[in-house]
Amino acid sequence: MDNNIVSLILKSGKDQSVKRFHPWVFSGAIKKINGPVSEGDLVSVYSNQHEFLGIGHYQPGSIAVRIISFIESIPNKDFWYSKIDNAINLRNKLRLLNNNETNVFRLINAEGDGLPGLIIDYYNGVAVMQMHSVGMYLIREQLAEILKEILGNKFLAVYDKSEKTLPFKANLSNKNGFILGDSENNIVKEYGLQFKIDWESGQKTGFFIDQRENRELLKKYADKRDVLNMFCYTGGFSVYALQGGAKSVHSVDSSARAIDMTEENISINFPDVPNHTSFATDAFDYLKDIKDKYDLIILDPPAFAKHRETLGRALKGYKRINARAFEQIRPGGIVFTFSCSQVVSKEKFREAVFSAAAISGRNVRILNQLTQPADHPVNIYHLEGEYLKGLVLYVE
Ligand code: SAH
Numbered sequence: 001m002d003n004n005i006v007s008l009i010l011k012s013g014k015d016q017s018v019k020r021f022h023p024w025v026f027s028g029a030i031k032k033i034n035g036p037v038s039e040g041d042l043v044s045v046y047s048n049q050h051e052f053l054g055i056g057h058y059q060p061g062s063i064a065v066r067i068i069s070f071i072e073s074i075p076n077k078d079f080w081y082s083k084i085d086n087a088i089n090l091r092n093k094l095r096l097l098n099n100n101e102t103n104v105f106r107l108i109n110a111e112g113d114g115l116p117g118l119i120i121d122y123y124n125g126v127a128v129m130q131m132h133s134v135g136m137y138l139i140r141e142q143l144a145e146i147l148k149e150i151l152g153n154k155f156l157a158v159y160d161k162s163e164k165t166l167p168f169k170a171n172l173s174n175k176n177g178f179i180l181g182d183s184e185n186n187i188v189k190e191y192g193l194q195f196k197i198d199w200e201s202g203q204k205t206g207f208f209i210d211q212r213e214n215r216e217l218l219k220k221y222a223d224k225r226d227v228l229n230m231f232c233y234t235g236g237f238s239v240y241a242l243q244g245g246a247k248s249v250h251s252v253d254s255s256a257r258a259i260d261m262t263e264e265n266i267s268i269n270f271p272d273v274p275n276h277t278s279f280a281t282d283a284f285d286y287l288k289d290i291k292d293k294y295d296l297i298i299l300d301p302p303a304f305a306k307h308r309e310t311l312g313r314a315l316k317g318y319k320r321i322n323a324r325a326f327e328q329i330r331p332g333g334i335v336f337t338f339s340c341s342q343v344v345s346k347e348k349f350r351e352a353v354f355s356a357a358a359i360s361g362r363n364v365r366i367l368n369q370l371t372q373p374a375d376h377p378v379n380i381y382h383l384e385g386e387y388l389k390g391l392v393l394y395v396e
Pocket of ligand 1: 207208211231232233234235236237252253254255258281282283284300301302
């Protein structure tokens, strides 16, 4: 192996997870680092018996190395090209790349596409990149050129949105902005519906692309129902509910900016629609007294827990909002309920929802079990990547 790359030896017995292709090396597993390393450097990882295990990006912190390759050769341009090409091919097979109805999807899903630390979302030609590791950030321009090369006439620009996602200790003072080309074209289509995207100041890369298939399912349940879309953000579920024939739709979010975006997205798709109203208010307050106004409620809150320490409080939060919905929804009502916290397991989320059902004393049945769509693939050796959990419930 190249002498320019610093090697790192794991403690005895700490090589098992990497041998099973898990892409993270925790700092506590490291016995020795053979030389000076800087944040973002490539390092090679060896077992205590000096077997080669993988090569990855180094970062001081709990996850010390994000493994990029389990093969003993140094990643070069061809390596990155083939990784990105592979991810784009998958989206092509999923019929997302040349699709007249949908031109917004996730192009690179970090570990799920074998590229830990890198998220790229595709907005009708504009690739919005979000780096979570310094290693990926340092090669951003090379990655952008590769995207341009592979996407050809499907490519307009690359926008880097890593200002808030890089480890703050890295002190890179990086700013968001276009790093290749530029574009003002920020209207995208999803299942034929249009959405305006604010990738500059919106949450995540601008849109919750991961709810696409769940929104499409909601459309099928919405006919003639009075719908409440809690935590609506840019109004995705509301637009689909109207498309599905809802009698009325109420959208709630605590952010006034989100409510403005919701209104805008509703009017792009349904000018002068009389049966949509939005409320910029706190969800917990709003849910206190909704009486029996609704027969379809969507609960898609932000990640209540970002760290394990806050798990208990998060579960209480899920229990509370779900109990409120179950207690008040009309008989025969439908609840779409979600958790996008990575630290909340599928089982824990269900337990919280089950307790909420028990508190309400209603008869509740599971109709559908939901997760993230195929353009957010989960690496089978890294199940932490499965973060979105949802249930569709029938409340008698
Ligand atoms: N369902 C949305 C994504 C929801 S993101 C979609 O499909 O696009 C979570 C949203 O919850 C954010 O827009 C945030 O502003 C909002 N939010 C966070 N805390 C809130 C609270 N206490 N009350 C109401 N909204 C809240």
